[in-house]
Amino acid sequence: MSVLSTLRHPIVAAPMAGGPSTPALAAAVSAAGGLGFLAAGMIDTGRLVADVAEVRARTDRPFGVNLFLPDPGGVDEAAIQAYARRLAPQATERGVSLGAPVGGDDAYPEKLAALLADPVPVVSFVFGLPDRVAVAALRERGTEVWATVTRPAAATAAADLGVDAVVVQGTEAGGHRGGLPDDDDYALLPLLRLVAAGCDLPLVAAGGIVDGPAVAAVLAAGAAAAQLGTAFLRCPEAGSSPMHRAAVASAAPTALTRSFTGKRARGLANDFLRQHDAAAPTGYPQVLHLTRPLLAAARRDGDASVANLWAGQAHPLARDLPAAEVVTEVGAGARAALAAAVERSTRWG
């Protein structure tokens, strides 16, 4: 029986690396009948193991862990150096030095080994597709494997790899694009329909979904569940900073940009994004490491004009509620929206 079929609400907590996703949030979502997720990206393996243990201590319901796949490399070093020169005065002004724009694999092999040694119910991948060996090894240990796609062809490729489900991420999603390359611009609804036309796997719809009617919409479009990230950013269990919570609650528009990390991600459109977007090169995690001290200083200073404030397009609808209430209210809202649409449909013609 698939993990999705055990849920009381068709709601998956999107993994949000860099702070927002905590064991407390994952456990609260799972305990409420959704599927909680840990974000294994940008932490070390010891921390991942500890986070998994903490979720297990808090709930016996299933949960997932999301892994960042290593970038295939081939970045334009000269472009990254030029971007470093562009940002240097701003760093100096704030009294910090930029970081070294180094590459790296986010300890992916070690994290994967840890998840094979001590399996969890679901492992999802972002930043491309996992290799066939990793998929098979995880599934042999009873772990469901989910791939993340941002274009129709990637869903077919994921199905060929033998994954159990596909996370379909539209351009309205907050945070990083989960596909590789990072420049697809499919919105969720057309992408979901195009993927469904060529792929029989359960689909988890991601991007811009905050409330019950939006969950109802993706279920009507054929998704097995909806993945919500921004909807949980204001929950007390989330690790979001006060500045991030305030930004999410505003009506400010978002934009996709490589300016913060070298990989396209959607966040609130602030001064840093507007100033540097057009000049920002492709290069993850090099640009992430480059900007990290500057962005950390901006967070420390409470300067929302410079910090990266990831959010999906429907962020003003996110509510300051315990995660369990978000799950139950959004789940109930989805049922009500479907029932209302069916009722209206009886009046046609």
Next chain:
Amino acid sequence: MSVLSTLRHPIVAAPMAGGPSTPALAAAVSAAGGLGFLAAGMIDTGRLVADVAEVRARTDRPFGVNLFLPDPGGVDEAAIQAYARRLAPQATERGVSLGAPVGGDDAYPEKLAALLADPVPVVSFVFGLPDRVAVAALRERGTEVWATVTRPAAATAAADLGVDAVVVQGTEAGGHRGGLPDDDDYALLPLLRLVAAGCDLPLVAAGGIVDGPAVAAVLAAGAAAAQLGTAFLRCPEAGSSPMHRAAVASAAPTALTRSFTGKRARGLANDFLRQHDAAAPTGYPQVLHLTRPLLAAARRDGDASVANLWAGQAHPLARDLPAAEVVTEVGAGARAALAAAVERSTRWG
């Protein structure tokens, strides 16, 4: 009683100026229980009057007419001249001269006067919001007024103008952006939810909707109806060129660009779009008039690498069927998708 409440299927034919929308298509959609639309943009007033007469001769069901609002002006003439110099060699190579990059109001006052003199059931607007006087004058004559929005704040402004319904257009839509400015990037589903949070008017969801489950999705998200354009491009009643039909049937991705007309529009990503997108200035209808002879020559030559081939993101799902069958099959598919989602929802928890 509103026109939307008289439909047998919650399907509106999107107005597609420049050829695809014909009186035959509008009449077929209306006669099948949807709402057909004429596109009044880029034709003269005499042709509009004749098209309205032809729809009436073909069906006694309600239909709509879409008007282009005149651009407020203020274009960067130097940027348009620079773009003209960039395109000149390509025009010469094809044996044509570029057009004069003139402005113009698309005979808007005259077309509006014609629609006031001989009212139609619905008039919708694109390229910003109509003025209060036009809205009131149309409504006094029994015409429903629909505004098109691409950001949440525009829906509130439209409601303040007294319109009857709001067309909510997501970034996945084919053809021109209906809002002003043209750079919003809200996808349909989050935009629909954000608009619904601040506006009680009936919402018509537009962008990337081709099949029944997508219609079901926007109904579940609170829309009163879905507006489909690309879904009708391959119908025999449409005026689409053979080259356009073939492009729509392909799996090629689309992109938003100002390169063809000076206003952002979504079309198949071909050589012309890729070569000129980054250099294309804002300036509608100046750039439209500039490129027109070049694009016409490309169409004449059957050169899909240069022609503008508008399409929404789900275009591969469009079918070569009579318009009445599209309406009835998509309508039935929407009902079935809603029923299936409700059925699945009973299994949760």
